[in-house]
Amino acid sequence: MIFNMPTRYFLASGTSEGYTPLNAFDGALLRAGIGNTNIVKMSSIVPPRCTLIEPIALPPGALVPAAYASITSDVPGEVISAGVAVALPEDADQNGLIMEYSAKGERHQIEETVRNMAREGMALRGWEIKDLKSVAVDHHVQKIGVALAAVVLWS
């Protein structure tokens, strides 16, 4: 393998206003507890036997694979939301599936959608779901806002 296999993961989310869209994204990463790391975006699997942990302080500057959804808006008053869901299989030899979703709308709507996306993905594989975890967050835009939700892999 080119990269080591992740053995642990956690869910994180955050929102922020910012001077520019990227500053707002940076602020949302900071609120999520991962703003001083180098997030590498990936599609969207939890390896078999990977353990869910509470969010931990990662080494500053570490390269960290994550699946995430984020949404930016510069429309004052708009409500934006981002969510992730993790569906874990009954069969411990199989991997879990991460889904990400972001859109205008309230947190609970986006969380429901992303959970359904994870259910659909497991159904496509023909796998029973043992557990379905999710996190979502919403943000009322003042000037330039970002909402972000992530599944962070670690080892």
Add this chain to the structure above:
Amino acid sequence: MIFNMPTRYFLASGTSEGYTPLNAFDGALLRAGIGNTNIVKMSSIVPPRCTLIEPIALPPGALVPAAYASITSDVPGEVISAGVAVALPEDADQNGLIMEYSAKGERHQIEETVRNMAREGMALRGWEIKDLKSVAVDHHVQKIGVALAAVVLWS
């Protein structure tokens, strides 16, 4: 180096309908045989002496670097295509070049374009082409569809 050097690669492609664009993307990755891995997108080089192999079953949840093109459409009846091309140099000390392309249109058109892109990229380097491989796939959209083609690196 931060990451290990890839030593093997293969071409893959797939298409799918889905409940959402991300579900369709997930389905296309599954059809391509890489849906239970964590794809990390990269630009677009085959290292010198990297060996072409037949697609293999990758460990579930492995982090896998890949260059890929994908296209999503929610216009019923639309034809969408994605393709990748790999141009390999005469000089075995030099690297190969991957190009990716996706657009509305039939498979053969997109494959011709992506092959020309790889030829142009090698011409820009002033390198002779020893071999030019490619794969492309098209999809007739029913509700929400994705076409995807990838070059997957491994070691």
Add this chain to the structure above:
Amino acid sequence: MIFNMPTRYFLASGTSEGYTPLNAFDGALLRAGIGNTNIVKMSSIVPPRCTLIEPIALPPGALVPAAYASITSDVPGEVISAGVAVALPEDADQNGLIMEYSAKGERHQIEETVRNMAREGMALRGWEIKDLKSVAVDHHVQKIGVALAAVVLWS
């Protein structure tokens, strides 16, 4: 950790015309000196004690994490620019922050914006800036052009 910690970094930039947007991007990477590597995009931190170096020739095909801004235009006569800034903290135990920005407009405007973005990001952290480095580049589009600026991590 899943990936090794970067220990060195350099700034790079380039512009190019191309047969397609991806060919122009490939050309800009080549001009920046990183066109024969596999760039993996990441958000945007310089680890503590990571050393600034002059651009070096990276092994062909190596997987290389980088934070970058790029912009594509097919409007002849348009001026496009991309820039990156790196803000380094007074406290050597803390990480540096990379910001990326690209837009229509002259090089000096984009460079000023991206430097301000880095200042804002450090202010958000409550950290004093010891040093602020940046690079930006502009391009007058003929047919299809790309401007790109990057911070490349290495070890």
